[in-house]
Amino acid sequence: MRRRDLLRMIGATAGGAAMYQAMSSLGLATESPFRGTPTLHGAPRGASVLVLGAGIAGMVAAYELRQAGYQVQVLEYNRRPGGRNWSLRGGDSFTELGGFTQHCRFDDGLYLNPGPWRLPYHHRGILSYCKKLGVALEPFVQVNYNAYLHSADAFGGKPQRxxxxxxxxxxxxxxxxxxxxxxxxxxxxxxxxxxxxxxxxxxxxxxxxxxxxxxxxxxxxxxxxxxxxxxxxxxxxxxxxxxxxxxxxxxxRLWQHLVDSEIYEFQTTLFQPVGGMGRIGEAFGRELKGVIRYGAKVTAILQDERGVSVTYEDADIPGATQTASAQWCVCTIPLSILGQLPLNVSPAMADAIAAVPYAASVKVGLQFKRRFWEEDEQIYGGMTYTDLPIANISYPSTGFHGGKGVLLGAYMWGKDAYEFTAMAPEERVRKAVEYGSRIHPQYREEFENGIAVGWHRSPFTLGCFAAWSDDMRERHYDNLCRLDGRIVLAGEHASYLPAWQEGAVTSALDAIERLHRRATGGIV
Amino acid sequence: MRRRDLLRMIGATAGGAAMYQAMSSLGLATESPFRGTPTLHGAPRGASVLVLGAGIAGMVAAYELRQAGYQVQVLEYNRRPGGRNWSLRGGDSFTELGGFTQHCRFDDGLYLNPGPWRLPYHHRGILSYCKKLGVALEPFVQVNYNAYLHSADAFGGKPQRxxxxxxxxxxxxxxxxxxxxxxxxxxxxxxxxxxxxxxxxxxxxxxxxxxxxxxxxxxxxxxxxxxxxxxxxxxxxxxxxxxxxxxxxxxxRLWQHLVDSEIYEFQTTLFQPVGGMGRIGEAFGRELKGVIRYGAKVTAILQDERGVSVTYEDADIPGATQTASAQWCVCTIPLSILGQLPLNVSPAMADAIAAVPYAASVKVGLQFKRRFWEEDEQIYGGMTYTDLPIANISYPSTGFHGGKGVLLGAYMWGKDAYEFTAMAPEERVRKAVEYGSRIHPQYREEFENGIAVGWHRSPFTLGCFAAWSDDMRERHYDNLCRLDGRIVLAGEHASYLPAWQEGAVTSALDAIERLHRRATGGIV
Known part of the structure; x- marks a missing residue:
């Protein structure tokens, strides 16, 4: 019997789910660490969990633990859910370390995603939550054959298609x-x-x-x-x-940019939530209404045999220290911040927390009076790559043929990101316009306003993401992820997918499954 | 002075339009036969044009000639505008030559585009009308790295990603x-x-x-x-x-399918109108309300020194013959039909009309109970290629994570298209389901209903598009396009872009510019 006859028979007699099982075993389905929505149930009576951080990892953990019957409370530094899942829109403000406050002046419907902005098709965890929470998705255009590759030193500085x-x-x-x-x-x-x-x-x-x-x-x-x-x-x-x-x-050397869209994480089909990446965090926030305490800055995390006690400052009651307690704690605070807090975990976990540096990154959003990239240059979505410090210009994948538009005017890493982070925000914007105008001379005429996020000055992350090396991972990764007494860490930093929301989701699911096993008396 | 300094200076002093002119002359802008919306004006007093066919070419011609001051009437065989620009939705019916009538049973919001379904970024003519008429666009996913390449004879018939x-x-x-x-x-x-x-x-x-x-x-x-x-x-x-x-x-031999998305017309960014390709024809139809007479089957086209006279049958008044007249005629009737009508043009044009065969093509749309390609196989949009007769399966580029979905279950050319056209529509659908289930075994369980269009049985085209060879083009193309007395032809068949709507648009614009020059006494 041929493989497909077998499959046909299984499908006809036992239905689609059985067929899919059969497809998996025949190697037609890819294996994913996301094994579907967890089916945790039977939380011990009165069992409670304190979740630190209402980013994607924290909210996934809170959402699932609540479903399983745990009493859950979430403490979040920001006044909004999402963490790095975030869209800056007109009317929003952002104050960074050092005191600069930016007021976003984008027109209605326009936004910048300072953090994650793309969802790959194989990031099944985050996609499944988009589906579950009703977050509409649309294609994200990564590669655009009509966008530019640019080097200041090649072809007389003239961008090539x-x-x-x-x-x-x-x-x-x-x-x-x-x-x-x-x-x-x-x-x-x-x-x-x-x-x-x-x-x-x-x-x-x-x-x-x-x-x-x-x-x-x-x-x-x-x-x-x-x-x-x-x-x-x-x-x-x-x-x-x-x-x-x-x-x-x-x-x-423009060939360097040809592989970008071939990389597993950037292959078609990529998605973005309609209206901005922040729609995911906002949807989780609605699900967890009443569960998340916003404006809560954690200052210490202490555990003993019976539970975990966390002290925090409430932004609305300056100076006063609050305490929250629970039997268990899922901590998603970025390592860059967690390493500075009193926390009684094993030396191995403490070493791991201290070991991992955070990557620098800067994104700049620029609003223009008209979508000249579409009108003049037939560039609809996708990215231009350049060896200027701005590194990338990304064109919106939506709202084609509309009036105004917001470009991602810079997406920087490494040395250039540090330099830009050190500047005042308005200077970052000015520079992004100046560099960008070497590729799109229309910038000068059409620019309206901009906003710039340097992740090392973000008070809730102190950096962009955990920059693991192979050596660090060998020594510290398992120690970081292991349940330590009553505390387990989760987040992109506790995954093999640093910087990706899928790392946060799969890390949270892995963490709470182990926590649940221990809470219900199983072996971890 | 460097190129970019020059451009900057021009932009700063003379504005964006001047900058774009300068970019063009420096080679930064691609030259397109679409030179922007035409600025015809000054139609002679009382000048009239009869347009035959309310497909894209006919409606572009009618739209622009009206703007220029001509009295315009359009005769259209179908009861709807658009011609091959067409979306079949639930509730629609379609009767093909041979008498088969299909009733589309798709759920709300689902559709099949039997004709064109993609808009390349460089098809500036059709895109400009989308913009002008407010037809919203969204990305069309052509290549999907997680879709399949399939050969019945390779890898034991197992589809490869x-x-x-x-x-x-x-x-x-x-x-x-x-x-x-x-x-x-x-x-x-x-x-x-x-x-x-x-x-x-x-x-x-x-x-x-x-x-x-x-x-x-x-x-x-x-x-x-x-x-x-x-x-x-x-x-x-x-x-x-x-x-x-x-x-x-x-x-x-699966490498054969690797180039498809590299071809100029299939490169990113591709678009589709939100809600179906038919939205363009419908938008033109609204603009030309009262100008188009539907259900009008042209039976003869005769010209003399003073004008053009067209006889037609009105579908609402069977047996009776009507006449419409005007000073000029833009004829967009497909050559496959035009060649069968009495028409007094030069022998050279008549030869051209008779010379060009029409390509065969079949499309089958299949509605399924659930989007198993997304749920089970993480395929969102894009296409699967196979050497089975169905040739392609295309997954919807929109409505991700929704309930039901319509796949393009076959998109066939050549011999297989002729064979499928010869079948009864329900047999085409049955075969498409049977072949498709060798790639997606879930077909058997999830299939609900389908619709199949074989273009050689379409009464308004008798084929899919004009299949020019290089030799034919050498001998006949210019003769086909030349203004012949008071008649000029337009449509994809009168273009270097056969089968593409852009061919229809640019052909119509080229034709009416020449017609206008002659009508105003200029040299053509």
Whole structure:
């Protein structure tokens, strides 16, 4: 019996769920650490959990533990749910360490996601909560063949269209390998039959001509674009374009940006919540109304054999110290902050907390009077890459053909991010406009207002995300994640998916399953 | 002065439009046959135009000629505007040649676009009308790394994820070329310096390891996916997957499908109108309310020195023949039908009309009880390719995580399309379900209803689109497009963009500009 006959039979007799089980066992389904919505139940009578932080990890933990019957309370520093899941919209304010307060002046419907902004199709945990909580999703355009690759030192500083570098690099690679094949240089490693197939495939894949050359003509222009597009009537014969030479493509180093959209986390289909990433946090916040105490700054976490006691300052009652207690604690406070708090955990966990540095990152959102990238340059969504300090310009994946628009005008890491974080916010915005205008000269005329978040000055994270190295992970990761007495940590920092919300979700689910097992007397 | 300084100066002093002019002349803007909304004005007093067909070409012509001051009437065979721009929704009926009538039973909000379904970013004409008429656009997901490539004869008939074939083909190509480079086989054609750059780029681009080998590990899995995805907590270390061997990838011929999304017309960003492609035709129909006479079947077109006279049958008054007249005629009737009508044009145009065959195509829409492709297989939008007769399965790019869904269950060309067209519609649907279930076994359980359009049985087109060959174009294209007395043809068939709505738009604009020049006494 063939595999598909078997599957058909299973489907016909036992239904879709059984079929899916069978598909999994036959290797048609990918294995995911997200094993579906947890089915925790039977919390011990009166069992209570204190969750620290109302970011994604904290709210997933609180949501599921409540479902399982635990008494749950969440303490959150900010005045809103979500943590790094956050959209800045017109009317919002943000005060960073150092005292700068920015007031967002975006028009209605426009936003910047200072933190996460993309959801990959395989991040099944966070996607399942979007579904469960009714957060509508729309495609996020990552790669745009008509956006630019730019280097200040290549092609006289003139931005190249992604499609040109993409097609030309591939075309030249295909031509070189076709040549090697035809010259018999692959005879040792590839059978004659496969060489024939390889040549045929390279011609198609690389847009080579009949002689296996990548050159000006219909084949290459049908990838890289035309000097004049095809149209209708008597004046519309297309005009082919001329490929760049291999040495110019290689020398430009613009090929560095060709892999971005191939990476597992950036492959299509990517999503964004309609209205901003913050919609997820807001939806969790609604579910946990009354459970989350906002404006609560945790100052110490202490546990003993019977429970966990947390002291915090209520932003509405300055100076006074409050206490919250529970039998268990799920702590999602970023390590950068947690490491500075009194906390009685094992030396191994304390070492782990202290070991992991936080990455620097800056995002700048810029509002423009008109969507010139669409109107003038036919760029709808996607990203431009540049070696200027702004690194990226990302165009909105929604609201096409609307009036005003907000660009992600800089998305920076490393050294440049530190430099920008050190500037006053308005200076970051000014610089982003200045650099961006070298790619889009329309910036000067069309810019209206901007907002800039430097994550190392964010009082609720002191950095962007836990920057694990392989060595650190080897030494500290398991110690960080292990249930320590009555405390378990969760968050992107307690995952193999740093910086991703999916890390927060899967980490929280893993943590509460172990906590639940221990709370119900099982072995962890 | 550097290019960008010049541009900056122009922008600062003369504004965005001048800047764009300058960008064009510096080669930063692509040339398009769409030169913006036409600015025809000054129609001669009382000048009139009869437009045949209320598809995109006819409606663009009518819309613009009215703006220019012409008296315009449109005759349309169907009871709706749009022609091939068309969405079938629940409650719609469609009767094809041969007498079969199908009643669409899709749930609210679901649809099939039997004709065009995608809008490329560089189709500036049709996009500009979407903007002008307020037709909202959303991204159309063409390539989906998690959809399947399938061959009945490869990998035991088991569908492969796009990301696997995509990454493995590229990885092996990169490894082979890296080897050739390292063995000095490129010394004749590539400088030493460029060979170094090439190696560096191949490693990154092809996901090779440190020894330039494409093999199981973090690099390759970060493209092709993992056996077990990364997650959070203590049980979530990712497990790398094992690449396919080169010979298996080549032998499967699945590499044929890797170029589809690279082709100029299928590159990101692609769009679809929110609610179905038919929204464009419907919007034009609203603009031309009172101008279009529906249910009018043209039976003859005759011109003399003073004008054009068209006879037609009104579907509401069977048997009676009506006449409509005007000074000029823009005829957008497909050549497959036009060639069968009495029409007094030059022999050259008549030959052209007779010369071009129409392509066969079939689309099948299938409604399912649940979106199992999303729930079970994490496929959101995009397409699966197969060598089964159905050729493609396309997943909706919108309504993610909703309840029911409509798949494009077959999108066929050539021989298979002829065979399916010959079947009764319900048989086409049955076959599409049967073939599709070899890729998605859930079909059997979840299928609800379907609808199938075979374009050669469409009474208003008798085929899908004008299938020009290079030879035909050489001999006939200009003769087809030339103004013939008082008649000019327009439509995708009179363009270098057959089958695309942009061909219809640019063809119509080109045609009416020439018509207007002649009508106002200019030279054509």
């Amino acid at each position: 992604y499609r040109e570098i993409h097609a030309d690099y591939r075309g030249h690679v295909a031509e070189l390998l076709a040549k090697s094949t035809q010259q018999g240089q692959l005879d040792q490693s590839v059978s004659k039959e496969d060489q024939e197939r390889l040549l045929e495939s390279l011609r198609q894949w690389g847009a080579l001509d009949k002689r296996f050359v990548y050159t000006r003509g219909e084949a290459s222009s049908n990838r890289r674009g035309y000097d004049r597009d095809a149209g209708g009537g008597l004046t519309a014969k297309p005009l082919p374009s001329t490929p760049l030479q291999l040495k110019d493509v290689l020398g430009s | 796009y990301r696997e074939i995509h990454a493995d083909y590229r990885g092996h190509v990169a490894e082979l070329l890296a080897k050739s480079t390292q063995q000095g086989q490129l010394d004749q054609s590539v400088s030493k310096e460029d060979q170094e750059r090439l190696l560096e780029s191949l490693r990154q681009w092809g996901a090779l390891d440190k020894r330039f080998v494409y093999t199981r590990g973090e690099a390759s899995s970060n493209r092709r996916g993992y056996d077990r995805d990364a997650g959070g907590g203590l049980t979530a270390k990712p497990l790398p997957s094992t690449p396919l061997q080169l010979k298996d990838v080549l032998g499967s």
